[in-house]
Amino acid sequence: MQLQRKDILGLQDMTADEIGLILDTAISHKEILSRPVKKVPILRGKSICTLFYENSTRTRTSFELAAKIMSADTTSISVAGSAVNKGESFKDTLLTLEAMGIDLFVIRHSASGSSHFASQTVKSCVVNAGDGTHEHPTQGLLDMLTMVENKERLDGLKVVIVGDIMHSRVARSNIWGLSRMGAQVRVCGPSTLLPAEIDKLPVQKHTNLDEALEGADVVNILRIQLERMDRGFFPSVREYCRLFGINKQRLRKCADDVLVMHPGPMNRGIEIAPDVADGEFAVITDQVTNGVAVRMALLYLLLGGGSTNVASA
Ligand code: CP
Numbered sequence: 001m002q003l004q005r006k007d008i009l010g011l012q013d014m015t016a017d018e019i020g021l022i023l024d025t026a027i028s029h030k031e032i033l034s035r036p037v038k039k040v041p042i043l044r045g046k047s048i049c050t051l052f053y054e055n056s057t058r059t060r061t062s063f064e065l066a067a068k069i070m071s072a073d074t075t076s077i078s079v080a081g082s083a084v085n086k087g088e089s090f091k092d093t094l095l096t097l098e099a100m101g102i103d104l105f106v107i108r109h110s111a112s113g114s115s116h117f118a119s120q121t122v123k124s125c126v127v128n129a130g131d132g133t134h135e136h137p138t139q140g141l142l143d144m145l146t147m148v149e150n151k152e153r154l155d156g157l158k159v160v161i162v163g164d165i166m167h168s169r170v171a172r173s174n175i176w177g178l179s180r181m182g183a184q185v186r187v188c189g190p191s192t193l194l195p196a197e198i199d200k201l202p203v204q205k206h207t208n209l210d211e212a213l214e215g216a217d218v219v220n221i222l223r224i225q226l227e228r229m230d231r232g233f234f235p236s237v238r239e240y241c242r243l244f245g246i247n248k249q250r251l252r253k254c255a256d257d258v259l260v261m262h263p264g265p266m267n268r269g270i271e272i273a274p275d276v277a278d279g280e281f282a283v284i285t286d287q288v289t290n291g292v293a294v295r296m297a298l299l300y301l302l303l304g305g306g307s308t309n310v311a312s313a
Pocket of ligand 1: 055056057058059060130139263264265
């Protein structure tokens with residue numbers, strides 16, 4: 001099977017077969033990461049541009065590593081230091097870079113829908129690396145890969161997403177992807193941080209964390225966006241931590257082999273206790289490693305070919 005797409009813009013419209021293909025391809029590509037020489041020639045001659053209008057450590061670095069491991073040429077554009085600071089528009093920036101021969105753009109932008117706009121503006125491939133509060137599809141995929149590796153299934157898995165659901169593109173991509181793959185998704189947070197459209201999403205809604213965690217196979221903990229604190233979404237950080245912070249005691253409500261996940265960056269001591277972040281159930285660094293594998297898989301499927309067999313590369 002081949003991925004019949006030019007772009008990866010979100011998981012909302014992705015089929016279970018497409019998600020399965022990406023996860024299978026990521027599993028086969030992950031082996032390359034354990035080789036002494038992490039280099040394969042699959043994308044030689046391809047040019048990839050990471051175009052980030054917002055900060056990033058994990059997403060940007062893992063896309064660049066993935067591209068380099070596969071021998072693609074990479075160019076990295078930040079708003080600081082580019083002609084965007086002289087007032088160049090998003091459209092002109094895209095057209096300028098495409099004219100230089102970019103085959104695939106990886107784009108992070110504060111505006112929801114920016115990757116859709118980019119996909120209609122350029123003929124090159126576009127991968128959404130996070131657009132506003134809309135979607136972060138590669139995070140959703142790497143989270144699913146981490147669940148599959150540890151639980152050997154997604155179908156029927158009880159996954160609780162805790163925190164600021166309203167502003168979280170990670171939550172939306174997890175909700176769409178996991179529900180498409182048959183998982184039971186529960187979301188939990190203060191009612192002020194649950195989006196107005198929550199009842200239209202394929203989730204169970206909770207405002208009581210202990211109820212939400214009952215029998216959970218996976219707890220995916222979202223970052224509290226401290227930069228939004230001044231808008232009064234919850235009374236205080238201390239209050240948030242008391243009601244929605246994940247600590248060891250709370251984990252006892254979950255399944256015995258619960259997975260603790262966090263997309264990063266973490267606010268240790270707020271949404272996640274330090275001994276949970278570093279504890280036996282946490283797979284947070286595994287998520288980061290899987291981010292490289294998933295991004296290799298996507299670059300390969302969009303630019304390189306359709307087979308999942310890279311063992312001979
Ligand atoms: N999870 C995530 O998107 O992290 P970065 O902001 O560091 O890319």
